[in-house]
Amino acid sequence: MVPRVAIVVALSLLFNAASAMVEQGIAEVRFSYVADNGPENWGKLSPNFNTCSTGKHQSPVDIMQNKTAQRQELGPLSKEYYSVNATLMNSGYSIGVHYEGKAGELNINGKKYLYKQMHWHTPSEHTINGERFAAELHLVHQTEEKDVAVVAILYKYGDPNPVVTKLMPYLPQLTRESCTSNPKTSDVDVGMMDRDYSRQPLQGYYRYHGSLTTPPCTENVVWTVLARVRSISEEQVTALREPLCKDCKFNSRPVQPLNDRKVELFKVHKKGRVEAYRNKFVPGSI
Known part of the structure; x- marks a missing residue:
């Protein structure tokens, strides 16, 4: 079992994914979202962060709906989530929830990804047709091979x-004791969290291959961006920003070039008709 201290150190650096590099704790340098430590300079902050500048398959991206490639063979998401004990954590860079034990799994092309944590970005990192949204939630999954x-x-x-x-x-x-070179993580036990997203109807998604959206920007991420846009209140967005470091309250990396990648689209057929996600959003809440 990984010691709790190791988990906290890893999450304090990066809530964006449970990559092997992050779990080992790359904490020799602090990054932020403004000024010298901001996204445009991440690749210069550490040799471990070089991919942030040199990578060709970086995330997030702007999803242009009229340029997506429809692929029905992707099929509905194969996923299942469970109610487990959870800890609310503030890394200084983002607010997230870390789960104990088996919280769920996601299957993509026969590969099993175990559900590790979720965290928020405000405003959204991904954009649709150039439109940025109020917030974005990331549900992070990882294989045994650290993909x-x-x-x-x-x-x-x-x-x-x-x-x-x-x-x-x-x-x-x-709480945040420090937002200097080596900030400490704050956490609160929130007890049992119901994470059964499998109960929610899936109304289509976008799929592409990219990277972590924070250093070290590793390019080993399969992204699934749900087509249905949910709702969140302004009060809630303010509450998610309040505990963060001053230079991380608006914690969204700018969109990155798509380069040679294609964004794929899976549509859901409902009662004999196809939901047209190329031309509209389907509002709702989760």
Whole structure:
């Protein structure tokens, strides 16, 4: 079993994915979202972060709906999540929830990715037709070989989000002792969390291969961006930003060049008709 201290150190560096490099704890340098430590300079901060500057398959990206390639053979997401004990964590860079034990799994092309954690970015990192949204939730999964799959959910301002509503009483308990060169992680036990996203109807998704959206920007991530845009309140977005370091409150990396990649689209057939995700968003909440 990995000691809790090791988990905390890893998550304090990077909530964006449970990569092997992150789990080992690359904490020799701090990154942020503004000024000298901001995204445009991540690749210069450490040799371990070179891919942030040199990588050709970086994330996030702008998804141009009229340029996606429809692939029905992708099929519906094969996923299952369970109710497990969880810890709300503030890395200084993002607010996330880390799970104990088996929280669920996602199967992509016969490969099993175990569900590790979720975290928020405000505003969204991915954009659709150039439009940026109020928030983005990343559900992070990892194989035994340390490959990563992230399911991204976009949010627009509107009704409160039920998941964030459950966490609102705990957010003020998160503290930051320091946001200097080696910030410490703050965490709060939130007990049992119901993460059964399999109950939610899937209404299509976008798929592409990319990277972690924070250093070390490793290019081993399968991205699934759900087509259905959920809602979140302005109060909730403010609450998710409040505990973060001053230079990380708007924690979204700018979109990266798509280069030679194609974004694929899976549509859901409902009662004999196809949902047209190329031309519209389907609002809702989760």
